[in-house]
Amino acid sequence: MKNPPSTAWYALRRSLPTWSFEKNLRELVKLLPEYRIDEIIVVVDTEDFTHGQPPLDWLRAYQTGLFRIAEAMKKIGVRYSLNPWITVGHCDRGRDDRGTLPGLTTMVGDNGVECTSCACPMDPVWRGHAKEVWTLYGQTRPAVIWVEDDIRTFNHEPIQFGCFCERHMARFSRAVGRPVAREELLAALMQPGRPHEWRGAWLSMQRGVMNETVNFLARTVHAVSPESCLGLMSSGPRQHVLDGRDWRAFGEAMGDGRPIYSRPPMDNYVEGPLRGFYYSHDSIKLTRHCLPTAIDQTEVENIPFTRYAKSATFTFLEMAISFAYGCQGVTMNIYDHSGVPMADEPWYGRTFAEKKPFLNALAAAAQKPGRYRGVQLLHHDRSAESKHAAPGARYGSLAEDGAATMEILETHGLATTYDAEGVIATSGQTLRAFSDEQLRTMLAGGLLLDARAALVLFERGFGDQIGLTSIQPPRCVDEIEPLGAEEFFHPDFGGAEKTFMTLTLPWLMCRPSLSAIEPGPRARVVSRMVNPDAQGRYPGMVVFENSLGGRVAVHALELSTAFGTAFCHPHRRRQLMGVLTWLARGPLPVSVDGGVYPLAFRKDCGETSLLGLFNLTLDAWPHAEFTLAEQRRVVGMKVLKQDGRWAKSKALSSRKRAGSLTVSYDAPVTFDEPLFVEVTWDK
Numbered sequence: 001m002k003n004p005p006s007t008a009w010y011a012l013r014r015s016l017p018t019w020s021f022e023k024n025l026r027e028l029v030k031l032l033p034e035y036r037i038d039e040i041i042v043v044v045d046t047e048d049f050t051h052g053q054p055p056l057d058w059l060r061a062y063q064t065g066l067f068r069i070a071e072a073m074k075k076i077g078v079r080y081s082l083n084p085w086i087t088v089g090h091c092d093r094g095r096d097d098r099g100t101l102p103g104l105t106t107m108v109g110d111n112g113v114e115c116t117s118c119a120c121p122m123d124p125v126w127r128g129h130a131k132e133v134w135t136l137y138g139q140t141r142p143a144v145i146w147v148e149d150d151i152r153t154f155n156h157e158p159i160q161f162g163c164f165c166e167r168h169m170a171r172f173s174r175a176v177g178r179p180v181a182r183e184e185l186l187a188a189l190m191q192p193g194r195p196h197e198w199r200g201a202w203l204s205m206q207r208g209v210m211n212e213t214v215n216f217l218a219r220t221v222h223a224v225s226p227e228s229c230l231g232l233m234s235s236g237p238r239q240h241v242l243d244g245r246d247w248r249a250f251g252e253a254m255g256d257g258r259p260i261y262s263r264p265p266m267d268n269y270v271e272g273p274l275r276g277f278y279y280s281h282d283s284i285k286l287t288r289h290c291l292p293t294a295i296d297q298t299e300v301e302n303i304p305f306t307r308y309a310k311s312a313t314f315t316f317l318e319m320a321i322s323f324a325y326g327c328q329g330v331t332m333n334i335y336d337h338s339g340v341p342m343a344d345e346p347w348y349g350r351t352f353a354e355k356k357p358f359l360n361a362l363a364a365a366a367q368k369p370g371r372y373r374g375v376q377l378l379h380h381d382r383s384a385e386s387k388h389a390a391p392g393a394r395y396g397s398l399a400e401d402g403a404a405t406m407e408i409l410e411t412h413g414l415a416t417t418y419d420a421e422g423v424i425a426t427s428g429q430t431l432r433a434f435s436d437e438q439l440r441t442m443l444a445g446g447l448l449l450d451a452r453a454a455l456v457l458f459e460r461g462f463g464d465q466i467g468l469t470s471i472q473p474p475r476c477v478d479e480i481e482p483l484g485a486e487e488f489f490h491p492d493f494g495g496a497e498k499t500f501m502t503l504t505l506p507w508l509m510c511r512p513s514l515s516a517i518e519p520g521p522r523a524r525v526v527s528r529m530v531n532p533d534a535q536g537r538y539p540g541m542v543v544f545e546n547s548l549g550g551r552v553a554v555h556a557l558e559l560s561t562a563f564g565t566a567f568c569h570p571h572r573r574r575q576l577m578g579v580l581t582w583l584a585r586g587p588l589p590v591s592v593d594g595g596v597y598p599l600a601f602r603k604d605c606g607e608t609s610l611l612g613l614f615n616l617t618l619d620a621w622p623h624a625e626f627t628l629a630e631q632r633r634v635v636g637m638k639v640l641k642q643d644g645r646w647a648k649s650k651a652l653s654s655r656k657r658a659g660s661l662t663v664s665y666d667a668p669v670t671f672d673e674p675l676f677v678e679v680t681w682d683k
């Protein structure tokens with residue numbers, strides 16, 4: 001039995017251990033077509049049963065099995081791909097490869113700890129071995145061969161950051177023209193305040209090493225299987241600034257002339273609150289922003305591989321989010337790697353098959369060329385190079401800021417995007433990576449800043465363009481004076497006297513950091529921090545129209561210390577809506593109302609737009625309303641039914657206002673049945 005090709009492409013990552021190989025292979029042949037799986041990605045030498053650096057004799061024997069899987073898959077119309085579980089290695093876990101690979105240089109951490117199995121990517125012994133290993137993989141002619149996210153400079157258990165081995169230190173010493181020891185380098189990398197010039201040199205070297213390494217892997221595979229594509233598992237661009245990663249160059253090096261696949265992480269390995277999906281969807285958008293031409297197949301994974309980790313419903317939602325945000329496929333790491341039959345967890349397979357028509361229809365609509373709209377967020381590959389370190393900070397603190405900005409907006413129904421839009425929102429130090437000219441362009445549009453981002457602009461000499469005459473570095477509110485709450489009082493922005501929001505942020509038992517700011521004469525204060533007698537003491541949110549013709553809003557809280565459950569509130573939604581529509585001088589590209597914790601989007605695809613809403617609470621929304629910045633007239637609307645048909649619905653209606661359009665859905669939206677509406681516009 002062969003299935004028709006899918007738009008919602010399912011790629012299953014599956015291990016066939018030597019002791020259950022025959023049984024597992026028979027089951028794949030039987031169940032993959034039933035589960036509507038399009039591709040098998042065989043995971044080799046995996047998880048608990050990894051040997052570390054794969055022994056060549058073991059792999060030569062296993063290669064015979066890989067040929068058999070490839071052959072069997074061909075017969076049932078399922079594509080064959082490969083996922084070696086390690087590149088340089090994720091973790092040692094007691095494995096020591098220095099005996100089997102004499103002379104192996106292993107990774108050395110920032111603290112001097114030496115790995116026993118995870119290899120330095122520059123090491124010629126590792127490269128010699130990897131060349132043989134990846135040749136054996138390549139000879140089986142996989143459609144895609146995945147490179148794991150161990151191709152990075154962090155999280156190689158037992159070390160956190162690396163590699164600071166002698167080989168790396170020697171190369172760095174040559175680059176800067178004198179011998180440098182690890183301790184001296186680290187002191188320079190983490191110099192508080194303005195970055196030492198070695199930070200840029202170090203990250204540039206790491207970037208070069210990683211580009212060489214992935215290109216070496218690609219050329220090794222292409223020497224025996226020119227048609228294979230390389231796939232990249234990654235850990236999120238905000239983390240990969242720690243590698244100094246230049247995504248475009250990295251992608252080109254890895255592609256070696258072929259298209260590449262990209263597997264953005266979705267996290268949520270264990271089912272938790274549905275709000276975990278804010279991270280997942282952002283990971284898709286941000287990774288795509290960095291690798292715009294890659295073929296995206298998200299990572300839908302549960303650990304440890306049973307419904308104790310994740311329900312089938314949660315798994316379905318993760319798949320739906322992947323397709324709603326335009327991915328071509330999902331890679332599913334759902335079943336364990338020790339040979340347990342898939343049939344032992346039949347709920348997953350049943351869900352995959354049952355949801356295929358729905359996901360196919362969703363994927364077909366979301367994969368149309370177009371762009372996702374919203375408030376623009378920022379990323380810069382060089383964020384770690386320009387970030388100012390705090391005294392005593394660890395290397396990991398150089399990761400890029402900004403996740404909190406995405407969450408304050410998305411949780412309150414304001415969709416975000418990494419594509420160019422009229423209003424930009426940013427927090428933390430990301431702006432340091434941008435040039436003065438780029439900053440001036442941003443200041444001429446609409447710009448929402450937290451305290452830290454405002455401080456960066458102030459230090460760069462843009463104080464009078466953001467409406468501040470002074471700003472103190474953020475510090476814990478309790479070190480300033482006893483403060484009770486933020487009062488959102490300004491009626492022009494939707495506030496009212498005695499409208500309070502807690503300062504017990506981000507949640508119970510925590511307190512945020514606040515900057516004491518002094519607004520200039522033409523700036524307007526929208527909210528203020530009040531003392532226990534409800535007297536205004538410090539500005540909270542301040543808005544300003546500058547001489548570049550732009551509009552700026554500064555929130556005096558440092559978002560990375562303030563954003564959490566307690567930050568979210570109906571008052572907050574009104575505040576954000578009031579201030580952001582003022583910044584945009586009209587309606588935002590898309591906002592949604594009708595309940596709490598939406599995950600909403602709008603994708604414009606020429607004559608149609610796709611609107612989507614995931615309800616990330618267990619309570620049903622009684623109805624939903626999308627507000628769109630739009631001049632065109634609606635000529636048709638359809639909703640995606642559970643059986644995968646696009647159909648007209650009496651629950652749908654639209655209403656035109658000045659410069660905006662409201663699309664209403666007057667029926668419940670539940671967490672397990674996300675809402676998708678396709679709007680057709682008048683030409």
Ligand SMILES: [Zn+2]
Pocket residue numbers: 106107108120121122163164165166167168
């Ligand atoms: Zn090294």
